[in-house]
Amino acid sequence: MFGIGMPELIVIIVIALLVVGPKKLPELAKSIGKGLSEFRRAADDVTESVKKSLKEEDEKKEGDDFQNSLLFGSRESRKDHEQSFSSPEERLREQSPKDSAYKT
Numbered sequence: 301m302f303g304i305g306m307p308e309l310i311v312i313i314v315i316a317l318l319v320v321g322p323k324k325l326p327e328l329a330k331s332i333g334k335g336l337s338e339f340r341r342a343a344d345d346v347t348e349s350v351k352k353s354l355k356e357e358d359e360k361k362e363g364d365d366f367q368n369s370l371l372f373g374s375r376e377s378r379k380d381h382e383q384s385f386s387s388p389e390e391r392l393r394e395q396s397p398k399d400s401a402y403k404t
Contacts, residue, residue, distance in 0.1 A: 304312075320328055 316325060316328070
């Protein structure tokens with residue numbers, strides 16, 4: 301349990317009998333047991349909610365990592381790639397005068 305052996309448990313019970321009395325001791329033990337079970341249940345709920353939120357964060361991060369992977373390229377490289385493509389009008393303006401003379 302908590303490293304409490306049989307002799308220590310007997311001493312605790314004897315002290316509880318002297319302080320509380322034999323009539324109130326079963327009620328006290330019952331209320332302590334209920335309190336500990338409620339505490340354990342609340343601690344388990346908190347643990348589960350923390351695990352759930354950490355799992356959701358990990359899944360979101362994995363999704364972001366997948367989108368930024370080499371398969372899709374990072375968002376910045378996609379923006380650079382999109383900016384490197386110019387419209388046909390811009391490409392015509394960028395041509396040298398010599399090249400445009402052949403086209404007209």
